[in-house]
Amino acid sequence: MFKLLKNKIIYLCFLIFTIALGIYKDGYISTILFYTALLLPVVSLSLILFTMASFRLLENVDQRIVVKGDVITYTYEISNHTKLLFCPMTIEFTDSKVLFKDTILGEEDEFILYPDEVKKAVKKVDCRYRGSYYIGIQSISIRDFFNLFTIKFKSIENPKILVYPKIRELIQVNKYTSLIESNESIVSKTNKDPSIFSNVRDYQSGDPLKAIHWKLSAKQGKLLVKENEGNINSRTKIIINYDSLPFSFEYNVVMQDYIIECVVATIKYLLENNTPTYLSYYKFDMQYISASNINDFGQFYNVLANMMFSGREFISILEKELGSFAQYANIMIFTPYITKELSEYILLNRARIPDINIYIINENKCEVGSILTDQDKQPLVDLLSNNIKVYKISYENELCRLEVA
Missing domain, CATH: 2.60.40.10 (Immunoglobulins)
Structure with missing residues (x-):
C-alpha cells in the first residue's frame, strides 16, 4: 500500500512537471512527455483489465x-x-x-x-x-x-x-465435576429398569442371574444376558445455543468447534452407559434426535457435524424446549458464553427447572479465548451466586475436561 502511494505521488509530480514544461517551453519533447504522462494510467488500467479478463x-x-x-x-x-x-x-x-x-x-x-x-x-x-x-x-x-x-x-x-469433529473421551477433573456422582448423576449405573433393555449378549462369568433372558436362552440353547438401559428417570436433554455469534467467521468456526466436540464427548459417554439422550439442534429449523444405546452414536455424530449456527431466537426456543422439562431428569445447555438474556431466563424459571447444567468455553484454554474475556462476566456471576451449576470446557490431548466455573 505504501509503495502504491509513493508511486502515485511520483506520477503526480511527473504529470505536473510535464504540464509546467509544456507551458514554459513548448516543443516536441515536452509534448511527448505530456502525452506519455496522460496515457500512462490508461495503459496501466488497460493491462490490469486485460489480465483480469484473460x-x-x-x-x-x-x-x-x-x-x-x-x-x-x-x-x-x-x-x-x-x-x-x-x-x-x-x-x-x-x-x-x-x-x-x-x-x-x-x-x-x-x-x-x-x-x-x-x-x-x-x-x-x-x-x-x-x-x-x-x-x-x-x-x-x-x-x-x-x-x-x-x-x-x-x-x-x-x-x-x-x-x-474429533471424538474425545470425557473425563472428570474432580469429584464435583463428575457426571456419575450420586448428587449430579446423569448416568444411573446402579438403578437399572429391568423392563427396558437394548441388547442381549452371551453370558459371562460374574453376570447376575436376574440379568439372564431365560425365555430367549431356552430358544437359543445358550445363556443370554440382557443389557439394560439406564433408569427411565435418568433421561437427559441436550440443548445447544445455535444463535449466530457476533465475531468474525473464522472465530465463530473455532468456538463452534469447541462446543460441538464437548457435546460429542458427552453424548458418547451417555450412550455408552445406556442413558436415554435427547438432542435439540438447528438445521434450517429445529430438529430432534434421541437414542439410548451406543449403537446409535453415529446418527448423533452426523447431525453434529452438519449442525448450523445461524439462529437468532435461542431464548424463545429454549422456553419451548424446557416446557416439557418434567420428562427429563437432567437438562444440559451448551453455549459459548453466558449472555445476559440466558442468565435472566434461567434465574426467572429456576423454580420449575430444578436440575439444569450449563457448559461454556474456558476462555483461558481456547485458541480464540481472548475475545471472550471482553464479554460481560456479570451474567455468569449471577448464575453462580444462585447455585446454578456451570462448567467450563477444555481439552487436553484426546480428552475433554469439565471444570467447575
Missing part, C-alpha cells in the same frame, strides 16, 4: 469430507493462454490467519504469468476445526507494472469441505 483459474481438493486433524491436498492452477505478459498477481487465501494457522495455505503467493504459462501449486492443509466452509483463494490482487493501481478479483467459486 486468466483462467482451477481449484480442487482431494477430499471434501474429512475428520478434524486430517490433512488434505489443495491444488490450484492459474494460466495465461494469451501471447501477452500478464500484470503481477497476488493470491490471498480464505481466512488463512486463523482456520489454517501453521499451514502453508496461510501464505500469500505473488507471481507474474508469462505468455502460455500455467502456474500450478499443491498445498497441504491441516483441517484444524469442525465445520462446513470454503477453502482456497479468497481474492486475486492484480496491479500494473508501474504500481499505480491495484484491482481485487473476488468472484471465485471455492471448493467446500465438511470437517467432522
Whole structure:
C-alpha cells in the first residue's frame, strides 16, 4: 500500500512537471512527455483489465469430507493462454490467519504469468476445526507494472469441505465435576429398569442371574444376558445455543468447534452407559434426535457435524424446549458464553427447572479465548451466586475436561 502511494505521488509530480514544461517551453519533447504522462494510467488500467479478463483459474481438493486433524491436498492452477505478459498477481487465501494457522495455505503467493504459462501449486492443509466452509483463494490482487493501481478479483467459486469433529473421551477433573456422582448423576449405573433393555449378549462369568433372558436362552440353547438401559428417570436433554455469534467467521468456526466436540464427548459417554439422550439442534429449523444405546452414536455424530449456527431466537426456543422439562431428569445447555438474556431466563424459571447444567468455553484454554474475556462476566456471576451449576470446557490431548466455573 505504501509503495502504491509513493508511486502515485511520483506520477503526480511527473504529470505536473510535464504540464509546467509544456507551458514554459513548448516543443516536441515536452509534448511527448505530456502525452506519455496522460496515457500512462490508461495503459496501466488497460493491462490490469486485460489480465483480469484473460486468466483462467482451477481449484480442487482431494477430499471434501474429512475428520478434524486430517490433512488434505489443495491444488490450484492459474494460466495465461494469451501471447501477452500478464500484470503481477497476488493470491490471498480464505481466512488463512486463523482456520489454517501453521499451514502453508496461510501464505500469500505473488507471481507474474508469462505468455502460455500455467502456474500450478499443491498445498497441504491441516483441517484444524469442525465445520462446513470454503477453502482456497479468497481474492486475486492484480496491479500494473508501474504500481499505480491495484484491482481485487473476488468472484471465485471455492471448493467446500465438511470437517467432522474429533471424538474425545470425557473425563472428570474432580469429584464435583463428575457426571456419575450420586448428587449430579446423569448416568444411573446402579438403578437399572429391568423392563427396558437394548441388547442381549452371551453370558459371562460374574453376570447376575436376574440379568439372564431365560425365555430367549431356552430358544437359543445358550445363556443370554440382557443389557439394560439406564433408569427411565435418568433421561437427559441436550440443548445447544445455535444463535449466530457476533465475531468474525473464522472465530465463530473455532468456538463452534469447541462446543460441538464437548457435546460429542458427552453424548458418547451417555450412550455408552445406556442413558436415554435427547438432542435439540438447528438445521434450517429445529430438529430432534434421541437414542439410548451406543449403537446409535453415529446418527448423533452426523447431525453434529452438519449442525448450523445461524439462529437468532435461542431464548424463545429454549422456553419451548424446557416446557416439557418434567420428562427429563437432567437438562444440559451448551453455549459459548453466558449472555445476559440466558442468565435472566434461567434465574426467572429456576423454580420449575430444578436440575439444569450449563457448559461454556474456558476462555483461558481456547485458541480464540481472548475475545471472550471482553464479554460481560456479570451474567455468569449471577448464575453462580444462585447455585446454578456451570462448567467450563477444555481439552487436553484426546480428552475433554469439565471444570467447575
